[in-house]
Amino acid sequence: MTQLLKKIKGNTYYLKGPVNIGVYVYEGNSCVVVDTGIDDDAGRKLLKAVDAMGLEISAIINTHSHADHFGGNGIIVKRTGAEVMTTKIEAAIIANPYLEPFYLFSAHPLKTLQNKFLMGKESRVDRYIETGEYELGSVKINIIDLKGHSPGQIGVATPDGVLFTADAYFSSKIIKKYRLPYFTNINDTIQTLKMLKEMEYEYYLPCHGKCAEDIHDEIKMNLDAIYETIDFIHKKLVKPMSREEIVASICKEYGIKLSINQYYLTHSCVSAFLSYMTDEGMLKALTENYQLKWVVAKG
Ligand SMILES: [Zn+2]
Known part of the structure; x- marks a missing residue:
């Protein structure tokens, strides 16, 4: 059965899944999708959901280069010819996914690290985007700098007041379970979380978690988890x-x-x-x- 897109507000939708995928309909039946899931299957699910609403994917924005966010690009690009956009640094890995297990291992990685969770399927990137306003047909979306989890991670804000927050913060459920959320730059993460706390969007959708109107508690939990780890390391050393x-x-x-x-x-x-x-x-x-x-x- 085809999974359907859920409406957040106005022309902004999402496909719920292990990685939530944002969808914004911007002109006629054209839409931009924010991330594509981990593999061809995830890409196919997204294509079906979009198709069921009579929409066509014209553009893909990848929030960052972790495998579960761009692995579905390939099949979507093949079927629709959608333009793929992301920031310059994330594009380097999306176009060369070997770099992810390579940087984790810091040399040619073990074969076992070259798996679909750490090495997505290579995708072309057509355009680099930076933070700020970005024109899609006759509407403008906002690209927000959310670096910290990944060096060039971005969020996408739609004119409906919805911010797709990528992996800038994790749900309280994930924080409780793992306690050490994956961030690669702590200073940038702290700045990003503090900035998110001050923002006034109507809805926030993280890639791993629930759509919410108020994310203050979640942000606090993410910050507390960071401070707790700093404290732990400080005491140990x-x-x-x-x-x-x-x-x-x-x-x-x-x-x-x-x-x-x-x-x-x-x-x-x-x-x-x-x-x-x-x-x-x-x-x-x-x-x-x-x-x-x-x-x-x-x-
Ligand atoms: Zn990620």
């Missing part, structure tokens, strides 16, 4: 520890079950905390016994 040991102690404390995928995502997120806390003067890096370690910076 009264004696020097390697990144490997810090990852292990966080996993133990938070009850994170490690698969190889999960290890590399956790490692990446912990690295983001280490660089943030070092930049902020809370920690310093040193070498000891042929290992790189971090310790609390005094004075």
Whole structure:
């Protein structure tokens, strides 16, 4: 059975799923979709849902380059010829998905990391977009800078007062379950979350979570989760520890079950905390016994 688009307001819809996909109808039967899901199947589901309403996908905006957000691009582009747009830095990975497991592993990655969750299907990108107003036919949408989870992540605000927030924040359910949401730049994430708190859209739709009118509690939970991890690392590092040991102690404390995928995502997120806390003067890096370690910076 074809899953149907849900209306948020006016011409703004979404397709509910493991990754919520935004849809904005802007002229006649043309629509822009915000992300496309993880693979061909997700792309097909979206095509069917859009088709059931007599709409045609003219443009795809990818909020960022994680595999679950652009893996459906290929089949949609093939069937519709839609124009693909994203920011320059995210485009590099969407066009070269090998870079994701490559940066997580920091060299040619293990075969097991080259899976559909960490390496999406390559897609062409037709145009780079930046933050600010963007014309779609006769209407203007707003591209909002939401960097932090990914370096060039964007959100899309429609003229109906709906903001698609990508992975800028996670639902309270996810935060409670994982405690360590995946962010790759802590300073940018904190700024983005604080900015979101001040915004006044009517509706917010995260890719992983529910459509909501008020996201203050969720934002607070995301910020608290970040501060809690900073605090935990700070307390642990009264004696020097390697990144490997810090990852292990966080996993133990938070009850994170490690698969190889999960290890590399956790490692990446912990690295983001280490660089943030070092930049902020809370920690310093040193070498000891042929290992790189971090310790609390005094004075
Ligand atoms: Zn993501």
